[in-house]
Amino acid sequence: MTRALPAFRRFVAGVGTLSLRPFDLTEDVTTLHGWVTHPYARYWGLLTASVDDVYAEYLRIERSGHHCAFLGEHDGRPAFLMERYEPSYDAVGGTYDVAPGDIGMHVLVAPPVVPIAGFTGAVFETILDSLFSDPLVDRVVVEPDVRNVKVQALNERMGFRKHSVVDLPDKRAWLSFCTRDQYAEATRMNEAG
Numbered sequence: 001m002t003r004a005l006p007a008f009r010r011f012v013a014g015v016g017t018l019s020l021r022p023f024d025l026t027e028d029v030t031t032l033h034g035w036v037t038h039p040y041a042r043y044w045g046l047l048t049a050s051v052d053d054v055y056a057e058y059l060r061i062e063r064s065g066h067h068c069a070f071l072g073e074h075d076g077r078p079a080f081l082m083e084r085y086e087p088s089y090d091a092v093g094g095t096y097d098v099a100p101g102d103i104g105m106h107v108l109v110a111p112p113v114v115p116i117a118g119f120t121g122a123v124f125e126t127i128l129d130s131l132f133s134d135p136l137v138d139r140v141v142v143e144p145d146v147r148n149v150k151v152q153a154l155n156e157r158m159g160f161r162k163h164s165v166v167d168l169p170d171k172r173a174w175l176s177f178c179t180r181d182q183y184a185e186a187t188r189m190n191e192a193g
Contacts, residue, residue, distance in 0.1 A: 007019060007020060007021045007022075008020040008130040008133065012118075012122040012125075014116075015116055015118060015122045016074055016075040017073075017074070017075050018072060018073070018074055018123060018126040019073045019076075019126075020070045020073075020082060020126065020130050021070060021071055021073070022069075023062075023068075025055060025058055029051060029055045029058060030051060031110075032054055032058070032071075033049065033050075033051045035081070035108060035110050036049060037049060040111060041108060043144070043147070043151075044108055045170055045171075061083065064089070066085060066086040066089040066090075067084070067085040067086070067089070067090075068083065068085070069082070069083050070082045070084070070130075072123060072127070074119075078110065079109070079110050079123070080107060080110060080123050081108045081110075082106070082107050083104075083105065083106040084103060084104070084105060084131065085103070085104040085106070086103070086104065087103070087104045088102075090104060091168045091169055092104060092141065092143050092166070092168060092173075095164075095166040095175055096163065096164075096175060099138070101138030101139055102138070102139050102140075103131055103134075103137045103139070103140055103141065104143075105127065105140050105141070105142055107123070107127055107151075120154060121157065121158075124154055124158050125158070125187065128140065128178070128183050132180050132183060137180075138179060138180060139177050139178065140177070140178045140183075141175070141176075142155055142160060142175075142176050142177075142178075143168060143171075143173035143174065143175050143176070144173060144176070146165060146171075146172045146173060146174055152176075155176055158178060158183060159183040159184075159185060159186030159187075160177060160178040160182070161176060161177055161178070162175075162176050163175045163177055
């Protein structure tokens with residue numbers, strides 16, 4: 001069963017304060033609807049969803065016991081979404097041998113009001129810092145659509161290693177993994193960079 005993590009916050013020079021808090025269905029669903037129905041979010045699979053559809057999906061996630069959603073904020077304003085899930089309860093868990101300490105992650109960054117250099121990378125680092133702050137997490141699992149080359153490149157920069165192309169109910173995906181050590185090494189290289 002996925003444990004909801006406490007709120008997480010970090011300051012990133014040149015970017016500002018990034019934080020994560022549990023997704024609030026009442027307060028956040030309209031904001032999220034605006035993001036997931038925007039053309040850039042086509043890989044999220046909700047382009048034609050109504051507000052009620054998005055509410056129903058995140059109510060399902062909230063009630064699942066193995067999947068949690070978090071709203072990310074930039075300087076106190078909504079800016080990204082992170083989902084944390086147990087791979088053994090997800091279709092991806094049928095495509096590889098799930099190990100103790102595996103946790104799945106999805107991320108969606110909102111369209112920027114004003115573009116900030118390095119913002120998406122800082123969001124990914126905030127998310128991975130949050131996930132790896134849980135001592136029970138040893139490896140993060142992602143499964144981006146094979147066509148989503150931008151997120152694949154960002155995953156690689158954060159330390160993810162491609163494992164295999166897998167067929168999931170809603171997409172063909174690159175199953176990729178990032179261990180705690182791979183992330184630490186990628187962070188060192190990015191800082192030296």
